Amino acid sequence: PWLCGRTVISALGRQMTMETVESQQDRSVTHSVAEHSSAHMQTGQISVPTLAQVSVAGSGTGRGSPAVTLVQLPSGQTVQVQGVIQTPHPSVIQSPQIQTVQVATIAETDDSADSEVIDSHKRREILSRRPSYRKILNELSSDVPGIPKIEEEKSEEEGTPPNIATMAVPTSIYQTSTGQYIAIAQGGTIQISNPGSDGVQGLQALTMTNSGAPPPGATIVQYAAQSADGTQQFFVPGSQVVVQDEETDLAPSHMAAATGDMPTYQIRAPTTALPQGVVMAASPGSLHSPQQLAEEATRKRELRLMKNREAAKECRRRKKEYVKCLESRVAVLEVQNKKLIEELETLKDICSPKTD
């Protein structure tokens, strides 16, 4: 899709992309044409482009009249391409990665053989990359107004109330004394998983709100940014999680494993100051036994799977948005095409009046 916006020529089952560049001095110019198989188009992998000579007809190519382009394939076959849209009509879909197309007059072609090799390498390097949907759409939207950008975080179209954080990438996983895993995401999602055979069973996602009334029926973890004693508190139904920064001094009896830079978490019953369960903050340096190493590996794997799960969701959302964007572009282009055809018919009628 990142090849959109160039002139696409299909011939003998092969597809070629070409950018039209006009020479200021001479109407007869040589364009470099990237040629690749359609199979590569599907996978996004583009092989080393072979160069084809494109000669633009010297006469009759001025603005207002269709340009006739002769494309000579490496096999020797010549394809005639008649352009309808002239340069005043820029391509609506811009390529996110506009390549610098080699433009050389025919007289200079022999002298630029070395630079062509270098440029070919550069072009291959650039073309073989597969930009992300976000990058494609963002660059597309920067070129063409009216296309919404994909935000770094989920937009309001997700239907998320503005006071609810939706960032779901976990930054910390903690294990309670009862074996529960608690993953706290940067944006506020808390996931609690009960210990199961695969470690993922019983995963619960809780949403934190900074303010506002909880939606009816929803399980809400209220998040207080910071209390007077410098602690961060999470109010969970039935228990209270106290997030204690390591610099702040809480009662030492409440601390279980203050290891290194890791903050310590405690789960308390809401009506009592006594800890319901003490949370371990695992530090890689504190692991000794093979069992602990295995647990650490399991924890890392769960964290990776959780992150990838969220990443896949986000990727699918971006892909949908990208497809929607392309569909809207198709609609725009169809309307534009229809208008141009009508305009052409009108001009034909004007230029060739009926003679009886």
Place this chain on the structure above:
DNA sequence: TTGCCGTGCCGTCAAATTAA
């Protein structure tokens, strides 16, 4: 009602891509 098929969504893996 049942089996089949198409579609959509999700989780996971692996490879490609990007950022530091």
Place this chain on the structure above:
DNA sequence: TTAATTTGACGGCACGGCAA
């Protein structure tokens, strides 16, 4: 160079439509 992120591919599951 390396770690993190992104995305294509694959398999599984749920759901709805349709014919037998």
